[in-house]
Amino acid sequence: MARSSTPQVRKPPRGQAFTGRLLAWYARAARDLPWRRTRDPYRVLVSEVMLQQTQVSRVSEYYPRFLERFPDLESLARARPRAVREAWDGLGYYARARNLHSLAKLVARRHDATLPSEPAELIKLPGVGPYTAGAVASFAYEKPVPAVDTNAARVIRRVFFGNRDTGNGKRATEDVRRATRRLAAALVPKDGKRAWKFNQAIMELGALVCVARKPKCPECPVRTDCRTGRRLVRE
Ligand code: SF4
Secondary structure, three states: OOOOOOOOOOOOOOHHHHHHHHHHHHHHHOOOOHHHOOOOHHHHHHHHHHHOOOOHHHHHHHHHHHHHHOOOHHHHHHOOHHHHHHHHOOOOOOHHHHHHHHHHHHHHHHOOOOOOOOHHHHOOOOOOOHHHHHHHHHHOOOOOOOOOOHHHHHHHHHHHHOOHHHOOOOOOOHHHHHHHHHHHHHHOOOOHHHHHHHHHHHHHHHHHOOOOOOOOHHHOOOHHHOHHHHHHHHO
């Protein structure tokens, strides 16, 4: 039997309470973003690739336009490189568009134009790293797998490791990064729908409340579960 490359880690004692409070907050505070209304793997992938290095407000503008021009993976696979570049114009970091185009052609050819659902398969595709593989598996296929972007990693480190200094992730050592990924895998709910919400919620908390420079601890919904927040509010 194939073994997972991620060692099993037990959920930390505060994990259950943290998840409950996080999900309750998400239900009342989440932004209504277009890519959260779909489970279409191609559309989820396009949003994730756009969001890799571009702000949500800008992606919200370009995402519907790109999908109008290339509504599905086949249409993107058939497109000329120049047309893809034009549709991406203004988003920057064009390597993302090139990779997305290569990915579409490869998936059209080898996978019958259907994106794989397992992170281990997704990660083999051009431009897909561990985060994007987890995001597509969770947000499109509702697989109970973690999707740990910079925002989610920061929240996990602050809540469970009490490490404020690793706000932007650059100073996190490889050991800390590994421990973060393992903890994320332990925290993610086993039910796929709940895992979808958990992954969205933890990123949303990192984007809106547990921001890199000045976390808004006094108004944070998971403050009582957070090693960093409890300390900062006392100071
Ligand atoms: S209490 Fe502060 S440090 Fe902890 S998760 Fe919330 S905002 Fe981040």
